[in-house]
Amino acid sequence: MSASKYALSPVVAAVETSCDETACAVWARGKIAGERVYSQWRLHRRFGGVVPEIAARDHIRRLLPLFAELLEECGETPDRIAYTAGPGLAGALLAGAATANALAFAWGIPAVPVNHLTGHILSPLLARPDFAFPYLALLASGGHTQIWLARGADDFSLLGATLDDAAGEAFDKTAVLLGLEYPGGAKLEKLAAKGNAQNFSLPSPAQKNLNFSFSGLKSAVRRLAAQEPNRAADIAAAFQAAAAEGLARQAARAMQKTGAARIAAVGGVAQNNAVWRELQRQCAGADLHRPKPAHCGDNAAMIALAAALQIKKTKTKKPGNTQNDYAFEIYPRWQPGETAPKF
Ligand code: KG4
Ligand code: ZN
Numbered sequence: 001m002s003a004s005k006y007a008l009s010p011v012v013a014a015v016e017t018s019c020d021e022t023a024c025a026v027w028a029r030g031k032i033a034g035e036r037v038y039s040q041w042r043l044h045r046r047f048g049g050v051v052p053e054i055a056a057r058d059h060i061r062r063l064l065p066l067f068a069e070l071l072e073e074c075g076e077t078p079d080r081i082a083y084t085a086g087p088g089l090a091g092a093l094l095a096g097a098a099t100a101n102a103l104a105f106a107w108g109i110p111a112v113p114v115n116h117l118t119g120h121i122l123s124p125l126l127a128r129p130d131f132a133f134p135y136l137a138l139l140a141s142g143g144h145t146q147i148w149l150a151r152g153a154d155d156f157s158l159l160g161a162t163l164d165d166a167a168g169e170a171f172d173k174t175a176v177l178l179g180l181e182y183p184g185g186a187k188l189e190k191l192a193a194k195g196n197a198q199n200f201s202l203p204s205p206a207q208k209n210l211n212f213s214f215s216g217l218k219s220a221v222r223r224l225a226a227q228e229p230n231r232a233a234d235i236a237a238a239f240q241a242a243a244a245e246g247l248a249r250q251a252a253r254a255m256q257k258t259g260a261a262r263i264a265a266v267g268g269v270a271q272n273n274a275v276w277r278e279l280q281r282q283c284a285g286a287d288l289h290r291p292k293p294a295h296c297g298d299n300a301a302m303i304a305l306a307a308a309l310q311i312k313k314t315k316t317k318k319p320g321n322t323q324n325d326y327a328f329e330i331y332p333r334w335q336p337g338e339t340a341p342k343f
């Protein structure tokens with residue numbers, strides 16, 4: 001039994017395998033003691049998107065060696081092991097859940113299922129423990145585009161969401177249209193830097209209330225790319241400007257509606273500098289934060305942090321006390337705050 005076992009400040013090891021990043025992290029004495037992220041994007045590139053079966057198999061291949069290397073480097077003895085239980089790809093989630101639960105059983109410590117979106121929503125606290133609740137989280141990634149009001153470590157309200165594609169998906173699809181390789185978000189940003197956003201006007205993804213829709217923008221950009229095959233940089237710039245304006249507009253509206261003084265941009269698309277500048281312009285006066293690039297994209301540090309914050313409130317059982325405790329579940333469609341997610 002480790003000296004830190006059940007101490008006030010837990011040592012939490014975490015694994016994240018919800019999509020195409022294999023990641024692990026260790027949280028000790030109130031901060032991240034070490035982490036690893038391995039991105040599978042090269043495996044999926046030629047398919048133009050993540051192939052679930054390939055993702056699951058590669059997590060199985062990579063996770064244990066990556067985790068063993070990290071634990072040896074950190075020299076910490078975990079007293080909890082957290083894992084992403086959803087939302088995400090079922091096979092990919094199973095790879096992480098099975099690994100985490102097997103280790104928890106072998107080490108005689110509790111396994112803690114964590115919601116991936118909760119991890120993103122709490123990720124600002126990795127670098128800014130002073131980023132006090134309540135705050136708004138604009139979560140824009142390859143799979144989600146949502147605005148959350150975070151009142152506490154496990155107290156969230158969904159204020160708005162995309163009605164169709166996620167922002168990252170729109171970036172990726174537009175990138176393919178413009179001849180860039182998947183995943184195209186960052187490549188589109190580079191191309192946009194060479195273009196002029198003023199040359200074309202594209203529809204905003206901001207909808208009524210605090211929702212988003214990227215389908216109109218996507219169709220418009222497809223028509224434009226067909227009409228103007230030699231203007232890729234200008235089209236990239238116009239697309240990025242429209243996406244950034246819409247994301248920031250809804251964040252600003254959410255700020256007005258809730259009176260929140262702090263806004264965090266989280267998820268892969270938060271790395272986009274046009275989105276960030278537009279947020280600074282439209283949400284002037286707010287305490288704005290975005291995690292460092294490695295913590296905007298998928299990572300296990302945010303899962304460890306979420307588990308550490310939630311452990312303070314929830315009692316987790318050690319696996320193996322009853323036969324039922326050997327079981328574990330994954331929740332591919334789990335929303336933060338939902339208690340009985342459906343498979
Ligand atoms: O959060 P994330 O790493 O994975 C999940 O989807 O959960 O987000 C990946 C998404 C991809 O769609 C990628 O193209 C987009 O984030 N992305 C960007 C940028 N960097 C990554 N989108 C726009 N500009 C960027 N610089
Ligand atoms: Zn994510």
